[in-house]
Amino acid sequence: MARCLNLLIRDPYTAQMPDEMRIITTPDGSKTALNARFDEAYGSRHGASAQAWHVFVGGTLTDQHPHPQVLEIGFGVGVNLRATLQAVMDRPLHYIGYEFDPVSLEVLQAVAEAGEG
16 A cells, blocks of 8 residues: 655754643643744644544545545644545545654654653
8 A cells, every 4th residue: 555645844953842832732632842932732632533534634634535535734743644644544635744843753752652642
């Protein structure tokens, strides 16, 4: 099964360091990052995973397409990518994500290790 994943970031050397980020747990048990500089969460504070499934996957019908192709502007911490991968794991996927203000690898790993969110 072919999978294509392209992540376009501005400059990996200017990624936000973990001291600017705080990992928070949302009511559905998933994690997201909170940007301390802007007091803005990367995913819904009410349920990062639930929002990804309801709005991003279900709202676009990506989970029903035989060969989904996704362009995500604002990759954030990868919550939508992980939900999409779970939804279409039995099909080919072409996914391009762009993030202007990327977080560090440590933040991506901390959110991903927390489970679905």
